[in-house]
Amino acid sequence: MSERPTVLVTGGAGFIGANFVHHLRAERPNWDVRVLDALTYAGDRRRLEGADCQVIAGDIASEDSLREVLDGVSWMVNFAAETHVDRSLQDAEPFLRTNVVGTHRLFDAARNAGVAKAVHVSTDEVYGETHDAAFRETDPIEPRNPYSASKAGGELMVMAAWRTHEFPVCITRGVNTVGPWQHPEKAIPLFTINAMRGQPLPLYGRGAQQRDRLYVDDHAGAILAVLERGAPGEIYNVAAGNNRDNLAVARRICERVGASEELIHFVEDRKGHDWNYALDSTKLESLGWSRQYDFDATLDATVDWYRNSPDWWEPILDGEFQEYYQRQYGERLARSEVFRG
Secondary structure, eight states: OOSEEEEEEETTOOOOHHHHHHHHHOOOOEEEEEEEOOOTTTOOOGGGTTTTOEEEEOOOOOOOHHHHHHHHHHHHEEEEOOOOOOHHOOOHHHIIIIIOOOOOOOOHHHHHTEEEEEEEEGGGGOOOSSSSSSSSSSOOOOOOOOHHHHHHHHHHHHHHHHHHHOOOEEEEEEEEEOOTTTTTTTTTHHHHHHHHHTTTTTETTOOEEEEEEEHHHHHHHHHHHHHHHHHHHHTEOOOOOOOEEHHHHHHHHHHTTTTOOOGGGOOOHHHHHHTTTOOOHHHHHHOOOOOOHHHHHHHHHHHHHHEEEHHHHHGGGSSHHHHHIIIIIIIHHHHHHEOOO
């Protein structure tokens, strides 16, 4: 490996990808970083301001995009994906194209280009829901919605590249990640922005579903650990141990921004809403990684960033986002029930 390797970060203008780029520039300043991103609604060049990296607009499902961008690449990390479950329930086609077909084409092209090692960033949702013990990497996968099914399909193609062609790959499966620059369609940014603006927080069901929230910088550190020290052909869970039910999260956000809890509205649950995700990250911790942010620090840092960064998120709230919001929540909010404490 060269003393100054070139790392390709696909999906590097997205939420986790861009935070990883900043983390990489801080932790490995002698590495060259190249970003490939389709710059869809969820990709934003502004996330990469201040990062010393080359940004190329392109699609991992396009062989033309891949041919030149992989030239001279030493290592690769793939964040490129359609990621929002609610949108996958409205239209699964883009998820299949990027998360399955695009992933296959990317890893096939990387193998042919001589990339020395690659990490594919996946999700805890491929396991399905749990009511008992935390999932380990050896547990079977049972995705329950179009998004997680497409991510599972992508994983299978990545592992096929290892088993068939011995292309050195690792997969990470992360829990719900939060932090700066997350798109307002996601729950914590949406709740924070709505609470600040005095608008309803649409909470599915009774808010009883539980999620583990991982701060994005902790997630970036985990991926770097796997890139540098992970064994080829292995899968690594990335968890924080910060499990809380969604109602507790919404209440904490209201408290943090000084908003009334009566802004919380129980709305019709979404189809196939998994009850709980919990992961065992012992295997990852054996590489020397540990999370630095507990639940309070994770949520407070995230909420405070949105409070201080309206110049970033306000422009996103117009146009396409409003159309999506009305499709997803308009009728639900019209029939909602206000939380009374």
